[in-house]
Each structure stands twice: as C-alpha cells, then as structure tokens.
Amino acid sequence: MKQTEPDFWVLEYVTITKDPRTDLVVAIGGTDKAAGIxxxxxxxxxxxxxxGDYHRLPHGLPIEQQRLKATAASHALLAAGHSVHLDPTLNMLVAPDGxxxxxxxxxxxxAERAAAATTSSEVAEVLTEVAAPVHGLLPLAREVVVRAWIAASDFQGAAPTGEPDPIAGLGSTxxxxxxxxxAILHARNHVARPAQRPATTSPPPSHAQPAKSRRR
Known part of the structure; x- marks a missing residue:
C-alpha cells in the first residue's frame, strides 16, 4: 500500500526573532492571514x-517597545491558531536577565556546597565544577576573556609606542x-584521594634483662 505524504502546515509557522546584524525584530513565515495579524x-x-517578503518592526524602536510589540503579535497569532516561535529575549513575560x-x-x-561539605569528596566535586577542562566555570570564563581580547584588538588596534597596552594584558590574564x-585541579586531585592514616610505630624493644637473670 502506497503511503501519501502528510500535509504539513509549514507555511503557517511564524518565527519572531531579532536579527543580530541589524538589531531589527523580524517575523519570518506565515500566511497572508498571519501577516495581517x-x-x-x-x-x-x-x-x-x-x-520573499518578510515583516519587521520599524527602525529605531526602544528595546522595551520591541519586546512589547513582539509579545503582543505572538499572542495574537497563537490565539488565531498559528504556530509561533518567539525569541525568549523578546518575550515580555520572561525576565530578560533570567x-x-x-x-x-x-x-x-x-559556595554553599563548599561551606556545607562534610567529606573531602564533596569538596572535590565543587572544585571540579570550578576548574574541569572545557566545561568548568574557570575555563569557560577564560574563553570569554580570550574572545573579548581578540575582538577588542580588532577594534582598538595597537597602543601608541611607549605606552602600556591594557588590551594586550588580557592575554596575560x-x-x-x-x-x-x-592549580585548582591539582588541589582537587589531592583532596579527592582517600586520607591516609599515619603509620603506627611499634615501641622499641626493651634492653632490660628479666629479674631472674639479674639475680644469677
């Protein structure tokens, strides 16, 4: 039996997002009915x-106005039965700094886990979160600094001769x-090792002779 392809409603799907290059809020997709909404x-x-044609908000709108209009449009589209993806940064119902x-x-x-740790393994787990390669907090923060250093170098150029270059200092940072x-990982590995008990030393042998031997 030959199966027929389902009838997708792709054209009725609307994406409302912010173009990173122009900072314009754009709406892509949808039907003529969605365009009217x-x-x-x-x-x-x-x-x-x-x-093909697309829709955008006017130039120069404040960010709050962009969010307000994008949120209102998305809810009106949803109420009319359209499928909508609204960029979370444009959603007025979501805190922008969430x-x-x-x-x-x-x-x-x-910090609370480190302060409340009752075993060395719990401390090691916290240090792993901080310094684990690739996904640790410190390596991720370093990646941010490196990318900012590269971008700032492109924008600012080299410092005048004889003057310290604070941007170049980002590389040292x-x-x-x-x-x-x-260093944190080294400490983490040390903390993660089971604690070794100090070896017990046996008392030195006594050189005193038995009392019976001394009487002879």
Whole structure:
C-alpha cells in the first residue's frame, strides 16, 4: 500500500526573532492571514527579502517597545491558531536577565556546597565544577576573556609606542586563568584521594634483662 505524504502546515509557522546584524525584530513565515495579524497587533511592516517578503518592526524602536510589540503579535497569532516561535529575549513575560540570575544562583549554590561539605569528596566535586577542562566555570570564563581580547584588538588596534597596552594584558590574564585552573585541579586531585592514616610505630624493644637473670 502506497503511503501519501502528510500535509504539513509549514507555511503557517511564524518565527519572531531579532536579527543580530541589524538589531531589527523580524517575523519570518506565515500566511497572508498571519501577516495581517502582525501588522494590526504588532505594528510590523512588510518588506521585500532575498527569499520573499518578510515583516519587521520599524527602525529605531526602544528595546522595551520591541519586546512589547513582539509579545503582543505572538499572542495574537497563537490565539488565531498559528504556530509561533518567539525569541525568549523578546518575550515580555520572561525576565530578560533570567539566565544571568540563574548563573548567579548556581555560583551561590556552589559556595554553599563548599561551606556545607562534610567529606573531602564533596569538596572535590565543587572544585571540579570550578576548574574541569572545557566545561568548568574557570575555563569557560577564560574563553570569554580570550574572545573579548581578540575582538577588542580588532577594534582598538595597537597602543601608541611607549605606552602600556591594557588590551594586550588580557592575554596575560587568560594565561593566568589557565594556570589557576590547573592549580585548582591539582588541589582537587589531592583532596579527592582517600586520607591516609599515619603509620603506627611499634615501641622499641626493651634492653632490660628479666629479674631472674639479674639475680644469677
């Protein structure tokens, strides 16, 4: 029996996101009905694109206005039965710094775990979170510094001759962070080893002779 392909509603799927190059809020996909909703409820404008028309918010809108209009349009589309993906950074119902707050809670939790540790293995687990290769907090922070160093060097160029270059110092900072991560891992490996009890020493042999021998 020959199976027929299902009828997908791909064209009715709408993505509302922010273009990182232009900072414009754009809506891609959807039908003519969706286009009307975008224009009426969100103030989106129709514009020609390389792959057909798309919709965008006007230039120069403040960030809060962008979020307000994008959120209103997405809810109107959902209410009309359209499938919508709204960029979380544009969602007025989500705190924009939610990820940052989650990161701060995670760091505070690590500090609490270290303070409340009752075994050396629990301390080692915390140190692993901090300095583990690739996914540890310190290597990830180092990667941020390295990328910022590269970007800043492209923007600023070399410092005038004879003057210290603070941007070049970011390279030294990244190296120091790598060394710090290695030192923490070394300490972590030491902490993770089972504690060794000091060897018990037997008392030295007595040279005193038995009393019976002394009487002879």
């Amino acid at each position: 975008l224009q009426r409820t969100g103030g989106f404008l129709s514009a020609p694109g390389p792959r 990820e940052r707050e989650a990161a701060l809670r995670y760091l505070a939790g690590l 990244a190296t120091s962070m790598s060394e710090a991560a290695r």
